[in-house]
Amino acid sequence: MTLLPQFTNEDPRHQAKKRPITSISSFPEQIEGVRGVYLHVPFCFHKCHYCDFYSIVDSRGRQEAFVERLTEELLIVSELLREPLRTIYVGGGTPTLLSPGLWETLLSTIQSTLIRGSRVEFSVEANPETVTPELATILVEGGVNRMSVGAQSFHPVHLKTLERWHDPDNVKRSVDILRQAGIRSLNLDLIFAIPGQSLEEALNDLDTALSLEPDHLSCYDLTYEPNTPMTERLRRGEFQPATQDLEADMYRGLCGRLESAGFIQYEISAWAQPDHQCQHNMLYWRNEQWWPVGPGASGHVAGFRWKNIPRLSVYLDSSGLCQVQDVEFLDEDGRIGEELMMGLRLREGIPLSRIDEMLKCGDRAEQRAAAFEKHIGNGLLARRESGLQLTEAGLLLADSILVDLI
Ligand code: SF4
Secondary structure, eight states: OOSSOOBOSOOHHHHHTTOOGGGGGGOOSSBSOEEEEEEEEOBOSSOOTTOOSOOBSOOTTTHHHHHHHHHHHHHHHHHHBOSOOSEEEEEESOGGGSOHHHHHHHHHHHIIIIITTOOOEEEEEEOGGGOOHHHHHHHHHTTOOEEEEEEEOSOHHHHHHHTOOOOTHHHHHHHHHHHHHTOOEEEEEEEEOOTTOOHHHHHHHHHHHHHTOOSEEEEEEOOOOTTOHHHHHHHTTSSOOOOHHHHHHHHHHHHHHHHHTTOEEEETTEEESTTOSOHHHHHHHTTOEEEEESTTOEEEETTEEEEEOOOHHHHHTOOSSOOEEEEEEOOHHHHHHHHHHHHTTBTTOBOHHHHHHHTTSSTTHHHHHHHHHHHHHTTSEEEETTEEEEOHHHHHTHHHHHHHHO
């Protein structure tokens, strides 16, 4: 058995970059600089219509096998990673759908393989319907110190539009349970620009979320991902999406209200009380390295990006590391493009010294310089002390600016 990922598809992008897939076998036996691990739990009790994350609804009889298989993979990953981790993030799917007993097994494995006595930010995503006092206590005793609860909206009609199954009252119930169990860092996720949602309703959702005193809020505009039921319903004309003007009003309204409530916006969609920024997401935005575990998880290590094959049956029928797909090894321009795309999401921006380097590297350096100047000139980008940043006007047009820059 090899310790290295087994790439099973011939991604044409590789051939275009003249890097054979097997080049990943140049990984050493131990890998340096990996600071985080993302674990994907691919089970949900219902599929929300906007969601394109890999998860399956019928998980009967497979959760135990999944945890067993994950244990095997974690043992291998722990041998590969040389340095202590800063972050562990368990997402999904709905990780809190696993039974308390399976969580005990998983946490004991994570403690012995990944944590090994070090201090890490250890986050778990939760659906409000699945948080119980027993599970919360097990999570906290197993080292989990940050929870992220998917609230999305407190208006039943908008949850229904999203086909999101939870009772809004259970958000408060789960927050209370998690706080009582000892969770000191708690995020709530909200979605805005839901079809039919008014500006007042979006702000009212935020007010309700704030009344629960979270330490962190992630507010995402609804995106229509390809191949989701929501996008199909949009295509069939079943509803009108929020207009761009309304979406911009909502975003500005949320930003203003969060600032008044003392939250610091540190990323386009993320606000935190001091010392509660999500360190795991910072790894993504700072283009650092993390290892993916479980089917459907994506990772970034040693210049490679890949996705673990999102099929539970393939995972359970195999051994060793999860098999992978969509492997990319970017050339210099590609790497700079990714760094810009992620780093400019951060309010601190990208250090000016790094921007100066980017202007000297890669085949697209000249176009990049011209795009920087254009957007600095039109007030969408600004050179500030902490780095090159999107301005407030630029935040609303982030996608089109980034397309220009990369
Ligand atoms: S609970 Fe989360 S992961 Fe599961 S379908 Fe809904 S949005 Fe997707």
